[in-house]
Structure formats: structure tokens, C-alpha cells
Amino acid sequence: MQTTSQQNYSLTELNLEKNLGSRGTENDQRSIPIIDLSRFNERKPEITEQLWYAAVEVGFFQIKNHSIALTDINKAFQYSEQFFSLPMAEKEQYPLKDGLNAGWEFQAQVRPSTGTADRKESYQITRPHMSGLWPESHENSTTIDGFQDFLLTFEQQCWQLGMNILSCFADKLGFPSDFFHKAHTWQAEDYQSTLRLLHYLPMEGKATPGIWRAGAHTDFDCLTMVFQKSGQGGLQVCPGKDSKNKLEWTNVVPMDGIITCNIGDMLMRWSDDQLKSTLHRVRMPRPDENQGSRYSMAFFCQANRNEVIQGPRKKYEAITAADYLQQRIKANF
Numbered sequence: 588m589q590t591t592s593q594q595n596y597s598l599t600e601l602n603l604e605k606n607l608g609s610r611g612t613e614n615d616q617r618s619i620p621i622i623d624l625s626r627f628n629e630r631k632p633e634i635t636e637q638l639w640y641a642a643v644e645v646g647f648f649q650i651k652n653h654s655i656a657l658t659d660i661n662k663a664f665q666y667s668e669q670f671f672s673l674p675m676a677e678k679e680q681y682p683l684k685d686g687l688n689a690g691w692e693f694q695a696q697v698r699p700s701t702g703t704a705d706r707k708e709s710y711q712i713t714r715p716h717m718s719g720l721w722p723e724s725h726e727n728s729t730t731i732d733g734f735q736d737f738l739l740t741f742e743q744q745c746w747q748l749g750m751n752i753l754s755c756f757a758d759k760l761g762f763p764s765d766f767f768h769k770a771h772t773w774q775a776e777d778y779q780s781t782l783r784l785l786h787y788l789p790m791e792g793k794a795t796p797g798i799w800r801a802g803a804h805t806d807f808d809c810l811t812m813v814f815q816k817s818g819q820g821g822l823q824v825c826p827g828k829d830s831k832n833k834l835e836w837t838n839v840v841p842m843d844g845i846i847t848c849n850i851g852d853m854l855m856r857w858s859d860d861q862l863k864s865t866l867h868r869v870r871m872p873r874p875d876e877n878q879g880s881r882y883s884m885a886f887f888c889q890a891n892r893n894e895v896i897q898g899p900r901k902k903y904e905a906i907t908a909a910d911y912l913q914q915r916i917k918a919n920f
């Protein structure tokens with residue numbers, strides 16, 4: 588596997604990440620806005636203003652009273668724990684497919700910012716590429732009852748919520764309201780939005796410098812929604828505006844039912860940089876914190892492969908979503 592110094596990244600977003608390492612200080616005075624999405628259709632103009640302000644001025648935001656029930660989030664976490672507790676030999680039957688965000692990986696993601704593998708395993712669901720990857724699908728393997736059906740329903744709930752948020756950004760960018768919805772069409776064969784279940788490994792002894800649960804990065808996609816569990820923190824964000832001058836990381840304390848959202852590089856490009864993708868990372872627990880496993884889930888709204896990404900002001904050359912993502916995945920695995 589290549590490390591940072593051997594690679595020559597062609598996209599400017601990657602050059603930003605490449606030199607980050609683990610630099611910066613912590614700033615817990617900064618608050619991350621929590622936006623209330625209740626009565627979404629009725630309150631859409633007000634919600635749109637709040638989302639735009641949070642995305643442009645702060646770079647990260649959280650949402651509450653969204654459409655996904657806490658019981659569903661908890662059930663998805665239960666399935667995730669069941670999957671990751673399968674024996675290694677079984678999980679190896681579901682390997683990450685080359686160049687696609689589908690399947691299981693174990694400590695395979697090397698971030699350009701650190702050059703070391705994240706201390707985690709993940710299982711990614713990208714619907715069109717799941718053949719052979721569901722735990723039910725092999726003879727002699729452990730069946731996890733209801734895993735596939737439930738997680739596919741959960742995936743669709745996440746997608747719907749993501750599309751609602753993106754429709755607010757479309758309005759502000761001067762695109763038709765359903766612009767991003769069409770670009771992420773759920774039924775299409777070239778769909779590539781991803782639900783990712785994450786398991787960060789328990790601590791073994793003291794933290795090693797340079798090793799992260801997830802090294803600093805921005806996401807590749809348009810919009811990411813992260814689910815954390817109470818008592819299993821570690822996510823830190825460095826809002827886009829700040830990162831230009833100084834790196835100041837703020838802990839995102841997990842709260843049940845609250846989803847943390849960030850803009851990814853794809854939407855930054857699609858908005859001609861009006862919306863900033865935000866640096867984030869997952870740190871190792873401190874000695875006084877829970878030393879056990881950390882589970883989280885992320886839904887990545889990634890435009891369908893054949894969509895052409897170009898902002899209203901044409902600041903960057905047009906690129907298909909497939910080509911764009913390919914360059915980013917190559918740099919990370």
C-alpha cells in the first residue's frame with residue numbers, strides 16, 4: 588500500500604489533506620449549530636436559511652427532529668455490532684470491492700493526512716454493488732436475521748433525509764429544488780450513495796503518536812450524515828473557514844438521535860466553493876474515557892456516477908462523479 592509521500596495527487600482537495608498530519612489545537616468554545624428540521628415542508632424557507640448560514644459560516648451542523656426515529660438508529664447500530672462481532676474468517680467473505688464503496692475492510696484505509704491505517708473496520712453498503720456481500724449470502728456463514736432488509740430500509744431513510752437537506756442548498760445555489768435529488772436518483776444503476784457502518788477498535792494500552800481512529804480528512808461526497816452513540820465520542824471537526832489559517836479542532840459530543848452533517852468535496856466543487864467541505868477526524872480515547880470499541884455510522888450522499896459536476900459559475904472544469912470519486916478512492920486505499 589502506498590503512503591502519502593509516494594503519491595502525487597491531482598486534485599487540489601487532496602493537497603490540502605496531504606500536509607495536515609495531526610497538527611492543530613483544540614477549541615471547545617466553538618458551538619456547532621443544531622438545526623430543528625421539524626415540519627420540514629412547512630418551515631423549509633426558514634430551515635434553508637439556517638442550513639445555509641451553518642454550512643457557509645461554520646462548516647458543520649447537527650440536525651434534530653429529522654425524519655429518522657431513534658429506535659431505527661439504535662436498531663441499525665445493533666445490526667452493525669452483530670456484523671462486526673462475526674469471526675474474521677466470515678467477514679473476509681465480504682471484501683471491499685475494488686474501486687467501489689461496497690463490502691468490508693479491516694484497517695485498510697490509509698489517510699493522506701497521516702500515512703497510517705485508521706484503527707477501524709468498516710462495512711459499506713452501496714446498493715447496486717452488494718451481490719455476494721450480504722451476511723446471509725454464503726453457505727455455512729452465520730445468518731443475521733433481517734440484516735439486509737432492515738439496512739436497506741434504513742439506507743433509503745438516510746437518502747431521503749439527505750435529499751431534503753440538499754434541496755435547501757439547491758434553492759440557495761439557484762438550481763431547481765429537485766436538482767440534487769435527480770443527481771442522486773435512488774433507482775438508477777449508477778447510484779453510488781453509501782451507508783457505512785464503522786467499528787473503531789478498542790484501545791490496547793496507550794495511544795501511539797501518529798495513529799488515529801480516523802485521520803484528518805474531508806469527505807469525497809456532497810453531504811455526509813454521521814450517527815454517533817452516547818459515550819462513544821471522538822469525532823472532531825475543524826470548520827472550513829478556520830482551517831485556512833489555523834487548525835482548531837472541536838469535539839462533537841454524541842447526543843442520541845442527533846445527526847452531525849458536513850459538506851463534502853463534491854458539493855464544494857458543485858457550489859463553486861461557496862459551500863466549504865470540512866476537515867474532521869476521530870481521535871483515540873483519552874485515558875479517562877471509554878477504552879472500548881466505538882461504533883458510528885455515516886451516510887454519504889454521492890451523486891450518481893454519470894452526473895456531471897459543474898457549478899453555476901463554472902469555476903472548475905466539468906468532471907463526472909465517477910471520475911471524481913475514483914481519484915479520491917485511489918488515494919485512500
Ligand SMILES: O=C(O)CCC(=O)C(=O)O
Pocket residue numbers: 783785801806813815822867868869883884885
Ligand atoms: O466515525 C465518525 O464519527 C466519522 C466517520 C468519518 O468521518 C468517515 O467515515 O468519513
Ligand SMILES: [Fe+2]
Pocket residue numbers: 804805806811867
Ligand atoms: Fe469523514
